[in-house]
Amino acid sequence: MTRKINLDLSSVENREMRLGSIISWDGSASELAEASNYDIRGQKRTGEGGGCAGKKGPGCKLCELNMPFNQQTMCNHSIVGCQVGNIPDCILIEHSPIGCSAIHPRFNLGYRIGLMRRGKEVKNLQIVSTNLLERDMVFGASDKLRRSIRDAYERFNPKAIFISMSCSTAIIGEDIESIAMEMEGELNIPVIPLFCEGFRSKHWSTGFDISQHGVVRQIVNKNPQKQKDLINIVALWGTDYFTELLKPLGLRVNYLIDMASFDELAQASEAAATATFCHTLGSYMATALEEKYGVPQVNASQPYGFAGTDDWLRAIAKIMGKEEIIEEYIASEHARVLPKIQELREKLKGIKGFVSTGSSYAHGMISVLRELGIEVNGSIVFHHDPVYDSGHTEQNTLKHLVDNYGDIEHFTVSKTQQFQFYGLLKRVNPDFIIIRHNGLAPLAAKVGIPAFAMGDEHFPVGYDGIIRVGEALIEILARKKFNQVLQRHVKLPYTDWWLSQADPFILAKHPEILEEGKQ
């Protein structure tokens, strides 16, 4: 089998090159699933067939709608900060001017809540900025980096140090890899260079891969002693619902990467399996651990809704050799939650929802809403991966959604572009939105639509997740009163011309409109 992930290299190939990921598309979910050609791309990933990916095989190319207008978004440098910057006994050094570290107070909020959710000591995060200035751009900044690495070592006594590259240090050609090697020799702890400059990938999710790559390459135990009851869950900051869900299978959960200690990361290679709440997030790490250390990854969609959770539990039971007990567990869980879910379906009758989250997470989220009888005929994903790193067809989450829960008429790929959101909402006129990432909810708020900010990403997981979401939605829908007040009194920052456009992608299809002069 060809290796999909090359751990010999310090840098990661971007998602758009590796997977053919796109950030701008409009159509139905079934069309996107078909155009993605997951299976054929998957063969390319696994090396089992001819396959194709990205530019190499025009038959597989996903067409993108290139818009001339963009609004601010996140970058993969940010993602690295909220991944390896959230390891309590390791330190991240951001080799950059101070502005690249301006999001730390926000990350600190998430980190502290995450520590609390996992029962760990709640403390501020510690990320070091090398704080570069204009003269460093001219004369280079390697000595400042060395100095910050030593500062980090003396101040915090970390078990490993990560270094993240920024736009400016990448452009001036800072050699963080050589410095990392040199300092690793001096300090005798792993020093891990991460090539995550903001301009590098068109989507921030490449930052997940970069973080995971560094952890698997330089922290994970290279001589693993297998722990048969340990399962890796590649996660973010979510509440620990997985322990309960996996208890009947006798599994202990090892969450990666946020809030995990160095030792918890190191034992990732010792686990019996790797799973995740979101393949967009977890696929790279799961595949790397599978290839390098033979840790099998769960070959299923994701644990959302009945169909997704059933399949997911079965796949884990298969790896663990516990197929004999799983059907009984699934049946008893269905019986347990169904009455409550039916009650919620009654209460939520006639309600329309809209999901705008990261890619495969949205697929799971829509499943949960449809289990609750909520109509979903519009959704945004912030990017789309036509295939995941594993290439396993069972992980095709979009197809799983369409096959089990039906099509979504308006399924849009748009990277938190608020100006498009108005038209997208107008097409389907939902009663609420479910949202992750910032930038979009404020617009929904001003057009009368309340937002459920899904801050605890594990909230919808499993059978109980369906109930949790249903109950929370009833509370969210009450806020419509507030949003209608706003709608009556607050103006949007867009021209009437733009707000009157029926197609939020019109400028990609007809760029000549811009040549007509202002209004």
Place this chain on the structure above:
Amino acid sequence: MTEKKKVKKSNSIVHSRYGCAIGAVNSVAAIPRGIPIANCGPGCADKQYFMLSFSNGFQGAGYSGGGALPSSNIGENEIVFGGQNKLDDLIKSALKIMDGDLFVVLTGCAGELIGDDVGAVVKGYQEKGYPVVYAEAAGFKGNNLIGHEIVVKAIIDQYVGDYNGEKEKGLINLWFEVPYFHTNWRGDYIEIKRILEGAGFKVQVLFGSEAKGPDEWKGIPKAQFNLVVSPWVGLETAEHLKEKYDQPFLHIPIIPIGEEATTAFVRKVVDFAGIDKEKSEAFIEEEAARYYYFLEHFSEFFSEYWFGLPAKFTTVADAAYNLAITKFFTDQVGLIPVRQIITDNTPEKYRDRIRELYRNISEGISLEVDFIEDGYQIEAEVKKVDYGSSVPLILGSSWEDDVVKELGGILVPISTPVTSEVVINRSYIGYNGALTLLEKVYSATVK
């Protein structure tokens, strides 16, 4: 006396307390119908939003900031082949899509390092009469306070332009707190405008809920003078305006808090302007009467509370808030300042003047202020202080949360970042704000 120790010099910063120059996109968003355009990588403007708005009292980004903010999101292609075409597309489409009256392009690190000629792109629009200006605001140039002044100057030079007309007596341009960065700026602008108008002035506040948009900026050259109410931010602007429009300025480095300071402030501005004193004195009388009505009530709590009140306090904040709040508690409330740390990387040339203000903070009290930006060192310094027999009071940022817990103290957030409070229109300055500040500190005490 406070124990002094020479701080070890290092470039490293942990727990940063400001954004970078591109953070001034928020200053543009603070101008009604002003539209910032970030010409930088993806992530830059987003990060600044999180430092200056979200993690700073959850202020919200308003009309054109936050998710609405146009950005070129420079990618690998622009790094290799240049970003001018992409920027041109962005400006062209922003003019069509965004409903605004002034568009300000701020170029960040990537754009500046690859050497795009942003000026040439923007000039094309200026020549066609579009209200577009550009500013070089790369993060390596300095923090968001520096960026704020770069942007203000760009708007004055490229949008306001030349003026040879009359000046209007009693009309003031206000150069005051930095929008979004100063956590209470929205409420503070309301209070200071209320005070100056009460004293008989007309005020061009330029930013926030009381501002009038780009037209008000066009009126800048007509003002009788520029009023800088800040230790250092705004001075470059005032110097520039003096040069450009032959406009004098009055510099009041300490933002007034409390009746005595605010009344002195009003009289100073009135004297400088030479306007009639009748209106201002009547205003002062009314304000003072109300202030002491409330202070009298408060004084009962202050003198009778059995269960302990803080006595010694530390301030950790940017120069403007640090100076104003230290002065108020030292000079008007009689608390004992034990450690003052300024965190905004005040340019070296202003530091001595600021040190002098601390040395004369109140009769019989002389303070030595520290300038430290690195949170690791700041928190270590806060911890080292001897707070005596009463509960330590720390007026700082949310980064001080852990160290204040260790000290068993009270943290009242006054400086960026603030993640434990939601701020809407409150103010801690002037006549009304002082009472709110007392409420805040002593509510935290009795909690």
